[in-house]
Amino acid sequence: MKSIFNFFLVLGVVIFMHSCGPARFVEPLRKHQNAIALDVGGPIIKVPDLAVTPIPFSSITYGRGVSNKLTLHGSWYTTAAIFGVAQVGAGATYGVWKSKRKKHGVSTMLGFNTAVDLFENNFKFWPQLDAHYYFKYNYKERNQEDLLTNGRKVANLFYAGIGTWYELASKKAHGERQETVVVPMLNIGHDLNWKRWTFKTEVKLIAPFSLNEDIVVDYFSLTGKNGATGLYLGLIHKF
Structure with missing residues (x-):
């Protein structure tokens, strides 16, 4: 029981540290x-006497296509709310380039995340800038008959990209000097698509160039002693 208690205590601490989600609407x-997305997952940690497991952060995201190139979206982090942290995020994804046959594309996302600790009244704000390349396979341009057929499977999508969070505070939690201004993240993911539904999987390298030793959480990382590796699952409904 003590190990379980410690796990949830640590979970509350790291809400501020890495409560980011997977990439939002890589293809606008x-x-x-419209789309509603449910996501779960986070950095993989080693829980003493329990397991090596992703932190079960969860979020709900709503997105809407303003044009065929621009999608606006907002997120609410539900797990953070359980621990007394009101965290929301918002952003705009823009399709920068798409190949002639629409099988390849590049998009960027400009957004932010903000969090308020309702118990301590602490406030955090992180700007975010992402860029992704995606590739469709099993691709076939849909005709009118396809659009009228419910449940028809459409092209699946692989993507890879880089994201950056920006730490604006000059001091850390205990008054120490903030040395990390830019937090980079590298990710690779897959969207398994149907006409109305998408099942998303993503692996993310979080802060892959920063040492992860002597901190409150024992992270698992594919890069050894640097950063953390995140694992995410998501379900998207489009309408």
Whole structure:
């Protein structure tokens, strides 16, 4: 029981540290299209006497296509709310380039995350800038008959990219000097698509150039002693 208690105590501490989610709408939605996304996952940690497991952060995201190139979206972090942290995020994904046959594309995302500790009244704000390349396979341009067929499977999508969070505070939690201003993240993911539904999987390298020793959480990282590795699952419904 003590190990379980310590696990949830640590979980509350790291809400501020790495409560980011997977990439949002790597391929922009169509104009006037809406989507609701449910995501779960986070950095993989080693819990003493329990397991090596991703932190079960969860979030709900709503997105809407303003045009065929621009999607606006906002997120609410539900796990953070359980621990008394009101955290929301918002952003705009823009399709920078798409190949002639629409099988390849590049998009960018400009956004932010903000969090308020309701118990301590602490406030944090992180700007975010991402860029992704994606590739579609099993791709076939849909005709009118396809659009009228419910449940038809459409092209699946691989993507890879880089994201950056920016730490604006000059001091850390205990008054120490803030040395890390830019937190980079590298990710690779896959969207398994149907007409209305998408199942998302993503692996993310969080702060892969920063040492992860002598901190409150024992992270698992594919890069050894640097950063943390995150694992995320998501379900998206488009309408």
